[in-house]
Amino acid sequence: MEILGHYHYWVFAVLLMIGFYALVAKQNLFKKMLGLSILQSAVFLLYITMAEREGGTAPIIQPGVADQLYSNPLPQVLILTAIVVGISTMALGLAIVVRIREEYGTIEDDEIRRMDRRP
Amino acid sequence: MIVAVFGIFLLTLLVVTAIAIVRSSDLFSAVMLSGIFSLLMAANFFVLDAADVALTEAAVGAGVATVLLLGALALLPTDERQGNRHVGLAALTMAANITVIIYATHDVPPLGDPAAPAQQHVAAWYLAHTPELIDIPNVVTAVLASFRGYDTIGEVFVILIAGIGVLFVLSGGRDQLLPKRPEPTLNTALKHHLIPQVVGRLMIPFIILFGLYTQFHGEYGPGGGFQAGALVAAGLVLYSLIEGEQAALELTPPNLLFGLALGGALLYGAVGVIAMLLGGTFLDYSVLLSDPIAGQHLGIIVIELGVGLSVTGVMLTIYHAFASRVS
């Protein structure tokens, strides 16, 4: 039962770290953006997991059904917001990456660093 | 129990996909995999009884995000030069972080626990009082649009600033903001491929119809302005892919799209300001009409419309900002 009850949280931790690894270790700026989106998705998972309720349904009130259990609407609302924030960040980040490519001719971090060091 | 077992299957796939995204050196495959990642995530949200979030993740994460990534990738080199840096540092932080999180979560309430604090207090209040205070079936929409409407206006401005930002950043070093008249030869994409063109034309009206259904059915079922905006935008992106960039820009001129984005955000804000003028606090829809519940309904419909317009406008503006650069 311990495994079933907490597996979601472990996956949250693992996804978070996969995203983090891509951010730290990958040189390619586009790959970093993908890593960032994995990182953010991991947090969505955390919130939606805590909203789940055993025997519940999606929080859409069914008229006339007494004693129906619903999952928690609040974290779902928060994550709707967070998803939109995520896509906004990604769009802006991609625009910056495209401009970096136009100015530097590459999107590999270490090459850019080398070009910056040689003024 | 079933949920948990099924969840474990989906989650394991999710981890495998995430690893594949990071490891893949071909960025095109990485983008496709990230689309799969979002779909798996959406399926997972659905299993966890979060219908609205699942719909949003599918429309935004798997749909719009993939289109944006492809649009950007068309302007970028598509293979990653191999070679990782700081691997030791990354591994160390990862190990430390995983330990902290697993320590933190080992005594949190397990999945689905009805006695968990998160299920009490505010959440229980929302579920109990939405029927009498707002009287719409979808509690997610009620919380999103009314109880936490101030968060949602912030969200609209986040997406608006993303649109403004993409236009601003991509216009660097150019003499115009928005593509006025692209080359006729540019990006004629599927013009000469009969089957996708015919099928695409067939699908577009249905996609937009579904978008409108999502927009106006959001009080009763999963949906709302964000999902609708993303769906309508997806339909119009499909149009642009089939008929070419130029035809799409003639159908929806860039100024119109940007105007929609600004106008949607202002419409949302105007509802709040009108509520202030009528003697309520900002975004207090109850004062809009003499009957508070009718006022709530009116307020929610109008702000959801504002959100939908703004999201459609911003998504298409961003798409065209990338697509019109491909030469």
Place this chain on the structure above:
Amino acid sequence: MAAVAEIVCWALGWVLLTSGAAFVLIGGIGVLRMPDLYTRIHAAGLTDSLGPILVLSGLMLQVGNPQELFKLAAILLFMMITGPTATYALANAALMAGIDPVPAESSRPDREQVR
């Protein structure tokens, strides 16, 4: 009588679901085992067309209410239109990109690994 019909629907539904799942599985194995892109598309087409058709028909037999039946039918129609189109677009794009099919006599898996 109604009860018998229900049981028949339920059983038939499970048969369709299971066979649909089997086709999806076979398609998946095919994608891994086939030697070149075009044959792999063929295998993937199986997961795109026959699999969902069987699975969705199975589900349609099992749900009772007409609203859900309609939704499932709409999804089925949608998949029957988009699936083949996607397969076509993929094959067409591959051909345009200059990927040649592997000739029949050399289509051994080990050859694929060398390439």
Place this chain on the structure above:
Amino acid sequence: MTLASQLPALQVVVPLLTAPIAAAMRPRDLAWLVTCAASLTAFAIAVALTAGALQGPADTSLRYDMGGWPAPFGIALVIDSLSALVLLVITGSSTLALLAGRRAMALDIEPHRQPLFYAAWLTALAGLCGITITGDAFNIFVFMEISSLATYVIIAAGPERRALTSVFKYLITGTVGATFYLIGVGLIYMMTGTLNLEDMELRIAEAPSRGPVLAAAGFITVGLALKAAVFPLHVWLPNAYAYAPHTVTAFIAACSTKVALYVLLRFDFMVLQANLPEHAAQFAGYLLPLALAGILFGSSVALFETHLKRLLGYSSIAQIGYIVLGAAMLDRAGLTAATLHMFNHALAKGTLFLAVIALGLRLGQANLNLSNLWGVGRAMPWTMGAFTVAAASLVGIPGTAGFISKWYLVSAALQQGPWAVVLVGVILISSLLAVAYLWRVLEPAFFADSPATLSEPIAHQSWAPLVILWLAAAANVYFGLAPQLPVELASRAAAILTAGHGAAELLP
């Protein structure tokens, strides 16, 4: 409701809703005008709110229920002395930078991009005000993202291509910081079932287990420290400051890291430490050494830096160290010093960057290496005069605002028992280093022989930037001679932060 009771909402709504209007403005000059008007209105509202916060007892606070829903169910705005002080800093620096920077921005940014730029500026302003004023943990995240995205946009307006790489690094760091904050809020929500900060404070004590809350405290502290550029998480800051347009630097250097620090203080002291005594010791145990290291590191690197804006950026890292140091003392005196230094450092650093705007108009955007500043003091005596006043304030010369907060900081440090000597020693050494690195700017500017590198002015000199610059410099002196207002606000803020706080006597 009266206009006065609507002020908390208007503080955010005015700049927020003006942003789309500014983006649509034609002709383009109107965009600047509209932006200035909105920023001035926001400043006026902040002044009115401060006046309100100063009336009545020390822990007085003004509340506003968004959407008419009561606090834990809706989103509440809370204005007390602490948020009033930060609001003054944000709106003041935005207004001064806008007024002083019109010409510089007209040169830096092509006319057709200007409406978008000003819209982003207003959104950043609204986002920062929104973070400061809200009483809801998730709402902080939303407005943090608004302000961050808008800040990335206005930094990316920088004329050199390195602005893009700097802003990309800032984007990654900022998003990771915000994500960590979001994880922390999620873990606390799991344990308390609420998002309202005050409600959280009450319910955390009843949390079924401590582990998740402590981990949440870690995530929130690290996330906000990333945003606030607390050493050693500062790497994004110097380049982001250096390659942004000068006007943007004047705005964000004065307030964006301060706002992250403000959230850190509010969250840590009011929500976490009040209920977790062991967390107070952890907070001090980790942050005190980091603050000391940051002070010494920032000042030392500034000593060898050759680019004026990067030098000032490293100096900011040291100054952020002072603020964290004050907070890590955990007592009222330390917190008073920390909040006071937020105000005074914003004043001094803002003035220095306003002077940089004027220098940029004369020398060109890119020529701000120290070697290009030779003789500039004689060519531009008014600009460099104001720069000198602000530099004196940054060092902490008596008679300037910087002296007041250094004085409070040293007095607070002296109460720290056996550690007092170390703390005071570090503060004194760092002040000496500050004298040294600022002298490296001022000495050649005034006394070097060769003004040969000075080319013809890039732009026709105008009086507006100088007037604004001297206004800011005069404020540095005024708040040094008559510091009642910021001191009063800061001591009230410290009282609010330590209220109901059993850990005030816990020393590291």
